[in-house]
Amino acid sequence: MQHDKRMAKDLYASQHGCHLNKNEGLYVRGSYYNKEKKVSVGAEYNKMKREAIKNGEQRVNISELGRRCNVGWDYAKKVASEIESSGRVIDPSEVYQTRDVPRGPGSIAMDQTDCFVLLFLYLEEPSRTLSQYVHLLAVLTGTLVDRSTISKWFKDAFPVSGQLCRPNKVPIDKFRPNNIMKAYDYLLILSQIAPGRIVYGDEKLLKGSELYNRKTRRNMFTGQVPPCFTHSDFRNTYCIAGFCTTNRNKTPVYFDIFQGVMDGDEFAIILEGAIASGFIMEGDVLVLDNATTHNGLMDYLWGRYGIFLLFLPARTPEWNPMELLWNALVQRLKLIPLCVLRDIQQDATAHAAHFVLTLTTHEEVDSYFTHCEKYY
Known part of the structure; x- marks a missing residue:
């Protein structure tokens, strides 16, 4: 028993x-x-x-x-x-x-030579996979370790965690001699302008599907993925044209949202509205990228309003604070509860984007400008 x-x-x-x-x-x-x-x-x-x-x-x-x-x-x-x-x-x-054993990430499995080889491999190509590190370490030093050992070494062996993250994509033609000279000319002009007179502009395509694309958990008993009920705004597409500045005498952001696709005429109308509202004034410098919707604006703005148009160098979106503003917009839209979006009867995506952009502060825009200056 x-x-x-x-x-x-x-x-x-x-x-x-x-x-x-x-x-x-x-x-x-x-x-x-x-x-x-x-x-x-x-x-x-x-x-x-x-x-x-x-x-x-x-x-x-x-x-x-x-x-x-x-x-x-x-x-x-x-x-x-x-x-x-x-x-x-x-x-x-x-x-x-208090145990008298070697310490540190991978200290038992790897010696100093192995760590040096891993560091050299990282400096040679930062985008290697863990499996590639395992294979190359075995080939170069004969040390066999698991992928988890490599991952822990990158995470804990240095003051800053070396975890995998999504990089900025840099086209190789960005560093052509002609593009580099244009970048120097741009920075020279920018350095001679008072920061409060600089206004950055850009457009953003916003789809309703991005706003309602929320993750849900699989049913633990049946394995089925439950549906997520969305607004009829799910398939709509909106365009946002916006401008930002560090001038404390103005609102930090001026924007306009409309349904459809942005073209040159539509952008010119929104730009006229920003000028009429006093957001962009005579003597200001408007910085835009090289999109086709901005063609033909330089002579028009300077001749009629006394506004100087400065184009960003090719392949330099990281120099435009508006890109950071759009990124913050998308991230904050994901935090809005779906039940709140469903209560909006029409154009939920546009209303949500308007609400988020209206709450943007001068401190946030200042931080976007500062972040972009690190890439100069």
């Missing part, structure tokens, strides 16, 4: 990834008991020690200690040795820190 009970307990434990020791205590292979369990074993040891002294015995029965606490003999012996040597139960984390 006792044997049958143990078999039943052992079967139940194995179904949950656990095992039974000789004293019918549960444990997980490769894992340690927590501090609370260790303290309880230590308390029982002290109790048994007082009983042993009272009965005139010289030592505590470790096997009996293990049976009382449902732990193995080795674990009971370890706790007893700690109490006898240090007078207390040592925290498991403290035991780990």
Whole structure:
């Protein structure tokens, strides 16, 4: 009967990834008991020690200690040795820190030569996969490690975590001599203009599908993915034309949203509105990219309004603060609850974008300008 009970307990434990020791205590292979369990074993040891002294015995029965606490003999012996040597139960984390073993990410599996080779491979090509690092390290040094060891080394071996992230795509023709000379000319002109007189402009295509593209959890029982009910605005496409400035005498952002596709005439109408509202004034410098919708505006703005139009160098979107503003817009739109969007009867995407852009502050725009200046 006792044997049958143990078999039943052992079967139940194995179904949950656990095992039974000789004293019918549960444990997980490769894992340690927590501090609370260790303290309880230590308390029982002290109790048994007082009983042993009272009965005139010289030592505590470790096997009996293990049976009382449902732990193995080795674990009971370890706790007893700690109490006898240090007078207390040592925290498991403290035991780990005081072990006399090599430390650091991959320190046991890799030596300094391996770490140097990994660093050289990273500097040679930062976009390598973990599998490529494993293969090349084995070829160059003969050291065989798992991908998790490489990942932990990049994450913990340096002051800044070297985790994988999405890079900025840089076209190779950006560094043609002609493009570089234009970039120098642009920076020279920009350096001679008061920051408060500079206005950046750009357009953004916003689809309703981007706003309603939310993740959902798969049904744990059936495996089906539940549908996400969206607004009829799901398939609509909107265009936003916007301008930003660091001038504290104006609002930080001027924008206009409309349904459809942006063309030169539509952009010119929105630009006229920004000028009429006083956001862009005579003597200001308007910075735009080289999109076809901006062609033919230079002579018109200078001759009629006294506004100088400056074009960004080719392949330099990272120099335009409006790109950061659009990125912040998209990220904040994802935070709006779907129930709120469904309550909007018409043009939910446009209303949500208008709400987010209206809340943009001067401090945020200043940070976008500062961030772009790091790439000059």
